[in-house]
Amino acid sequence: MRRVDKLGRIVIPMELRKKYGLTEGARIEFLDVGEGITVRPSEPVCRICRARIAEDAALPLCENCIAEVLKSQRD
Ligand SMILES: [Zn+2]
Incomplete structure (x- = not known):
């Protein structure tokens, strides 16, 4: 479980950052899928x-x- 900080930030778990190549500066997008939010690389x-x-x-x-x-x- 992760907590959202007061600025709305969350930390993406290391194993997921590695799996999806999310190095510093990588672009991601948030998709509202109705039952939750999908976060994915935008490139x-x-x-x-x-x-x-x-x-x-x-x-x-x-x-x-x-x-x-x-x-x-x-x-
Ligand atoms: Zn390839």
């Missing part, structure tokens, strides 16, 4: 390795994972 991340990718990326994958997928299809 697009690779669906496989969660590395950050460009806002205008054609695929939801980083260059490394695209290369891996293409390589695995050749074999």
